[in-house]
Amino acid sequence: MADHDTAFTPASTPASADTSTPQLRVESLLVAAARPAPEENAPVNDPVHFTSTFHGTATDAVPGQRVYARMSNxxxxxxxxxxxxxxxxxxxxxxxxxxxxxxxxxxxxxxxxxxxxxxxxxxxxxxxxxxxxxxxxxxxxxxxxxxxxxxxxxxxxxxxxxxxxxxxxxxxxxxxxxxxxxxxxxxxxxxxxxxxxxxxxxxxxxxxxxxxxxxxxxxxxxxxxxxxxxxxxxxxxxxxxxxxxxxxxxxxxxxxxxxxxxxxxxxxxxxxxxxxxRTLALRLERAMDSAAELARRLEARGSDPVRYPGLASHEGHALAAATLQGGFGAVLTVDLGSAARADAVVHGLRLWTPATSLGGVESLVERRRRFSSEPSTVPEGMLRLSVGIEHAEDLWADLDQALRAADAQSGAGR
Ligand SMILES: Cc1ncc(COP(=O)(O)O)c(C=O)c1O
The missing domain is CATH 3.40.640.10 (Type I PLP-dependent aspartate aminotransferase-like (Major domain))
Structure with a gap:
């Protein structure tokens, strides 16, 4: 496995807004930033301000003045x-x-x-x-x-x-x-x-x-x-x-x-x-590792084109390796050739959730062309898989059984 597949190593380190803790790595910044000042008895999290408006009589010439929560909160x-x-x-x-x-x-x-x-x-x-x-x-x-x-x-x-x-x-x-x-x-x-x-x-x-x-x-x-x-x-x-x-x-x-x-x-x-x-780095690292593994296994079946920027077969792989620093994302696609076969796989899945969207902790799958607004250049039978943070073996087992069941049903017998 290439470095990009295994390790989430942020390429650069943003400076912290708090100059007393400079140069936090991104994993630490995600956890440490946006907290109250560390004073005795201070809460660990900032309060949520449920308000539509703010006390005030100032004119609009006062910079930084809170006026109404449609402007700032x-x-x-x-x-x-x-x-x-x-x-x-x-x-x-x-x-x-x-x-x-x-x-x-x-x-x-x-x-x-x-x-x-x-x-x-x-x-x-x-x-x-x-x-x-x-x-x-x-x-x-x-x-x-x-x-x-x-x-x-x-x-x-x-x-x-x-x-x-x-x-x-x-x-x-x-x-x-x-x-x-x-x-x-x-x-x-x-x-x-x-x-x-x-x-x-x-x-x-x-x-x-x-x-x-x-x-x-x-x-x-x-x-x-x-x-x-x-x-x-x-x-x-x-x-x-x-x-x-x-x-x-x-x-x-x-x-x-x-x-x-x-x-x-x-x-x-x-x-x-x-x-x-707070958990973005952890979630992304896990999801990317699983996405890379699932992409490899799907491609190894040898029957259906798989797209994942981390695969050497992806036409943009070299560019992705140069521009995406630390991984190749956690979305992949597999083209199952027809809407019927793709739909059969989606219906056969138990752990994966058939739903639009991506980027959540739960793995989602959808055939994008089910939407008439999707361009016709997107293949009819293409599934988009957003890989979540479940165990990769469970995700694979579910995909594998759904693929086998769909093919057995259609007599393809793959
Ligand atoms: C790449 C991308 N940009 C923007 C949006 C729109 O975001 P939202 O659904 O939060 O309005 C989506 C939604 O799927 C998306 O995938």
Missing amino acids: PTFDGPERLLAELEQVRDAEATPALFFGSGMAAITAVLHLVPVGGHVVVPRHAYQGLGSLLDQLAEAGQLSVTRVDLRDLDEVREVLDQRRNAGGTVDLLWLESPTNPMLEVADLPALVALAHEYGALCAVDNTFATPLLQQPLRLGADVVVHSVTKYLAGHSDLIMGAVVVDDVELRARLAGHRTLFGAIPSAMDVYLALRGM
């Missing part, structure tokens, strides 16, 4: 700073992350940075919710969209060139790596440079990689988006999103959007997300 402060530190912004005090009511709300806030009539370039296989939203905005005449294969730098350059030669602009290059659900891996530094060469803002949805494997802001990206719902919160018990930027002005614009569009999460969800983040 003290419950958010520590966790938002922690996420900014994980994404390695230069100064997490100045540019803490911004939490949103969902990943889609976070995406909406970023799309709102595009001027009316602007142009967005997105990967063909980006998260389908983003695709549907962009289609709606394009139909309403608010912006236009081009879809590209983000693995093909020449194609991306050609699209940018065409826009420029036609006298148009590209306002936003949206990236996702690995992509959902095709697990395509992007050359992030090259694509970020390309976006900037053509004057576009570059946003990266970092949900699949998490800030533990990849920090796009360090590679020059302008914006990072998360569905906190997934790995960060990690327990499939809440819906939440986040945006992280390393620019005070850009953050202020996004914060303004959050206040006025009202896409704020509840204090309880922020608390639960922080509680989930």
Whole structure:
């Protein structure tokens, strides 16, 4: 097994916001950050502030004044700073992350940075919710969209060139790596440079990689988006999103959007997300180890194409090894050739939960094309597997029996 498969070793060490405990490793930072000051009788956890408003008579000219909880809530402060530190912004005090009511709300806030009539370039296989939203905005005449294969730098350059030669602009290059659900891996530094060469803002949805494997802001990206719902919160018990930027002005614009569009999460969800983040490193390490093992075993059956960036057979393996530091994620796909066979396997599973979403402690499986909004280039019989933290042998035994049962039923007798 390659190092990447076995050991979760964060490539870099973010500086702690607390300068008295500098250079904590990421596993320690996740546990130690966002706590009350260590004073006698102090609680170990910050209280959750269930309030919609704050005492005050100050005018809007007073910086830092709490006014109304659609603008800010003290419950958010520590966790938002922690996420900014994980994404390695230069100064997490100045540019803490911004939490949103969902990943889609976070995406909406970023799309709102595009001027009316602007142009967005997105990967063909980006998260389908983003695709549907962009289609709606394009139909309403608010912006236009081009879809590209983000693995093909020449194609991306050609699209940018065409826009420029036609006298148009590209306002936003949206990236996702690995992509959902095709697990395509992007050359992030090259694509970020390309976006900037053509004057576009570059946003990266970092949900699949998490800030533990990849920090796009360090590679020059302008914006990072998360569905906190997934790995960060990690327990499939809440819906939440986040945006992280390393620019005070850009953050202020996004914060303004959050206040006025009202896409704020509840204090309880922020608390639960922080509680989930405490164990992110452990959960991810376990899930990635199991995902790598399951990918190898599925591939060794020799019958159905398996996609996992950690497999040498994955076309983006070398790139993933270079850009994802510490592992290859915990999502894999297997193409079972037909919707009927894939559905039969899903129905035969007992431990795996048939459900959409990913990144929770429980392993989930779904045939993505069951959604009509999924692009037709995603194979009909492809299952996406989000590997959780159960024992890998139990996960394998369940998969193996469901595959055998489905094939026995169809007479394939594999
Ligand atoms: C990569 C990615 N980004 C964004 C989202 C949207 O997040 P949410 O469901 O929290 O709105 C999802 C949801 O599946 C996702 O997979």
